[in-house]
Amino acid sequence: MSHEINNIAVLTSGGDAPGMNAAIRAVTRTALYHGRRVYGVYRGYEGMIENDLVELNTASVKHILAQGGTFLKSARSQEFRTPEGRAKAAQNLKDRDIDALVVIGGDGSFTGALKLADEHGIKVIGVPGTIDNDLYGTDFTIGYDTATNTVIESVDKIRDTASSHNRLFLVEVMGRDTGYIAASTGLATGALSIILPEKKATYEELFADLKSAQAHKKTSNIIMVAEGNHLGDIFEIAAAVRNEFPEMDVKVTTLGHTQRGGSPTTNDRVLASVLGHYAVKGLLEGKQKVMAGMINQKVVFTSLENAISKTTELDEEMLTIAKILAT
Numbered sequence: 001m002s003h004e005i006n007n008i009a010v011l012t013s014g015g016d017a018p019g020m021n022a023a024i025r026a027v028t029r030t031a032l033y034h035g036r037r038v039y040g041v042y043r044g045y046e047g048m049i050e051n052d053l054v055e056l057n058t059a060s061v062k063h064i065l066a067q068g069g070t071f072l073k074s075a076r077s078q079e080f081r082t083p084e085g086r087a088k089a090a091q092n093l094k095d096r097d098i099d100a101l102v103v104i105g106g107d108g109s110f111t112g113a114l115k116l117a118d119e120h121g122i123k124v125i126g127v128p129g130t131i132d133n134d135l136y137g138t139d140f141t142i143g144y145d146t147a148t149n150t151v152i153e154s155v156d157k158i159r160d161t162a163s164s165h166n167r168l169f170l171v172e173v174m175g176r177d178t179g180y181i182a183a184s185t186g187l188a189t190g191a192l193s194i195i196l197p198e199k200k201a202t203y204e205e206l207f208a209d210l211k212s213a214q215a216h217k218k219t220s221n222i223i224m225v226a227e228g229n230h231l232g233d234i235f236e237i238a239a240a241v242r243n244e245f246p247e248m249d250v251k252v253t254t255l256g257h258t259q260r261g262g263s264p265t266t267n268d269r270v271l272a273s274v275l276g277h278y279a280v281k282g283l284l285e286g287k288q289k290v291m292a293g294m295i296n297q298k299v300v301f302t303s304l305e306n307a308i309s310k311t312t313e314l315d316e317e318m319l320t321i322a323k324i325l326a327t
C-alpha cells in the first residue's frame with residue numbers, strides 16, 4: 001500500500017439517500033484501520049467552505065449503520081460553484097493536512113469533486129449515493145433499493161383502497177431526470193402504465209392503456225408517474241384523464257420525500273459498506289478521480305467523468321413485461 005495519502009475527509013452531498021450513513025461508517029473505519037486520520041465534513045461542500053469539519057473516530061460512527069439520512073448532513077452549495085468558494089474549501093482541507101476526499105453523492109457532487117481535484121490537487125474518489133440510480137459505472141446506487149421498497153410498500157396500500165372503491169390512482173415517484181424508480185416499482189406493483197422522463201409518453205398511449213383496461217374489465221388501476229416526465233405535472237395528467245374518462249374516479253398520490261428516508265435495506269447496507277471500504281482502499285492504492293461502483297457483484301472503478309456524463313440505458317424490456325403483465 002502506498003503511503004502518499006495523509007488524512008482523509010468524507011462528505012455527503014446532494015439529495016440524501018438511505019445507506020449514506022453506512023457508507024460514512026465504512027470509509028471511517030477502513031481509514032482508521034489503515035492508520036489514517038479521518039475527518040467528517042458537515043453539510044457537504046457548504047461545510048467545507050465554512051470549515052465545519054470534525055475528526056471522526058471509531059465511536060463517532062457507532063450505531064449509524066441502520067439509520068436513514070446522513071448524520072454529516074447534506075446540502076447543495078452555490079458558493080462551491082465559484083472558484084473562490086472552492087479555493088476556500090481546499091484551504092480548509094490543506095490546513096488539516098487532508099489530501100484525500102471521499103464524496104458520497106450523485107452527479108452534481110462528483111462534478112464538484114472533479115473541480116476540487118483539478119484546481120487544488122485534492123485526491124478525490126466517489127461513492128454513488130442517490131435514490132435515483134442514475135449513475136454510470138454501477139448496477140445500483142446506494143439508496144435505490146430502500147427507496148423502491150418504500151414505494152412498493154405505499155403502492156400496495158394504495159392498491160387495497162383503489163380496489164375497494166374501483167378507482168384509478170396516479171402515483172408520482174421521484175426521478176427528476178430518470179425513471180428507474182418508476183420503471184421498477186411499476187413492474188413490481190402491476191401498474192397499468194409507467195410514465196418516464198426517458199420516453200416521450202403521449203396521451204394517446206395513456207388513453208389506449210386505460211381503454212384496454214376497461215375492455216379487460218379492470219376496475220382499479222395504478223399509473224406510475226416519474227416526476228420528470230414529459231406529459232407534465234401529475235395534477236394536469238389527472239385532469240386530462242378525467243376529461244377523457246368522466247366516468248372514472250381518479251385520485252392522485254405524490255409519494256415525495258418519504259422515498260428518501262427510512263432505514264436502509266440489507267442490499268443498501270451491503271453496497272454502502274463495500275463501496276465505502278473500497279473507496280478508501282482505492283485511494284490508498286493511488287486511485288483518484290474515479291467512482292467505486294458494483295457491476296455484476298464485482299467492485300469496479302469508473303472515471304468520475306464517465307460516471308457523470310454517460311448513462312446506463314433503462315431496460316426497455318422491463319416496460320414491455322410490465323405492460324404484458326398488467327393487462
Ligand code: F6P
Nearest residue numbers: 015016130131132174175176227
Ligand atoms: O435525490 C434525487 C432526487 O430525489 C430527485 O429525484 C428529486 O427530483 C430531487 O432529489 C428532489 O430533491 P430536493 O427536494 O432535495 O431538491
